[in-house]
Amino acid sequence: MKFKYLKPVFENNENEWMTSIEVFNYFDKDGYKWSKNAKGLQGHKDIIARDLSQRYKSKLEVDKSSRPQKYRLKNFNSDIKNNKDNYEVIDEISIDLDIDNKPEIQDIMIKTESNEKNLEEAKKEITEDEFQLDVKNLLFEEYNRPLKGNRKDIKKRRNTPRNTDYEKMAKRNKIKGDLGEKAVIIMEENKLKSCGREDLNVQWVSKDKGDGLGYDIESWKKLGKEFVKCFIEVKTTTGDINTPFDISDKEIFVSKELGDKYLIYRLFGIEKVIRKINYYIIEGDVESQFDLEPTSFKAYLKKLT
Structure with missing residues (x-):
């Protein structure tokens, strides 16, 4: 494939990181006419993967820490x-x-x-x-949870001054969080629809009732032939699958109370224009599944003697 066809894909996506599969989906959706030498769907995917990783590697940046690895243009300048x-x-x-x-x-x-x-x-x-959620073209891919722990040993905490705009960071995290929850709502409704259970409602409780319940969504999961209610907490990041996340003491407490009815949906690799949701699911008591590190405290005055 000529580079002049690949380049607009990244430009139209604001040069966000893209996997070879995401680039392939762009051409496949657009009705691209593939070479007769490349037979079948996998052959077309292989063309894209080869061109990105080998043929045009001098024109692309590669994020090898991501699995699958991602690409974007070098020297990209958006026009103003x-x-x-x-x-x-x-x-x-x-x-x-x-x-x-x-x-x-x-x-x-x-x-x-x-x-x-x-x-x-x-x-x-x-x-x-x-951030934008492309609802019409949204794809979902479930991953197994990482087998290795992702906690890094901190031998010494550094007191490094940082200029952090906490208001801006909170606003950005709220936007990402709402998008992640909206995507999970769509995914859960699709699951129930595929099982012929459109009569079961999925509720976005963090939006309708507030975020103090310890979970974001009430949905249903299949146990044998029965459907039982489950309670979903959504954690969304632009980072990779190993990125840790913040969790409240209320969420930890509720996970212990609800047991295997409590699910954490960990969404990762979120991009500016979200066309694909990568995720894994953790079920049950949070403390039994994660190493927890206190990162903030509430201070009360001590009684003077």
Whole structure:
């Protein structure tokens, strides 16, 4: 395959990291006419994998820490539209979320003569906060939980000063979390539909009732011929399968109370435009499945004697 056909795939995806399968799906959905020498679906997939990993490796960056490994263009520059009066416009940046209080579509205009640095900061902030769930083309792939633990021994804690924008980080995590929960709602409804049990409701309780219950979603799982209610906590990350996550004491307590009815859906490798959900499931008491490390405390005044 010629590189001129591959390049637009990454450009149209804002040069986000993509696996060879995700690139293949783009061409397959678009009705690309494959070479007659490559027979069958696997043959077409092999063409993409070979071209990305070998033929065009000098033109692509490779993330080998990801499994499967991912690719993106080298020296990618997104085009910014120019308008009159020496302004630069970042046009129609939106977050496509089916949740309450979603941001409005906005145009951001920054004068270039004196604010070039501010423009770059604004572009970076928008890029980091923009996530979209492609509901029509959404795919799901379940993985086995990693067999090896992912806890790193910390011999000495470093007191390194960091400038952290906690408000921005919390906003971004909320967006990712809501998207992850929405995706799991879709997945659970599809599962029940495929079993002929559309009569069983999936409830997004963290949205309808608040997030203090210790779980996000009430759904159903099949045990033999019966369906029993289950309680799902969704944890979403842009990191890989081994990325740890935060969990509250309430979630830990509820997991112990509910036992095997409590499920953690760990979503990982989330990208800006989400067309595929990679996930694994952990069932039961959290403390029996994870090494837990306290990262924050609540401080109460001691009684003076």
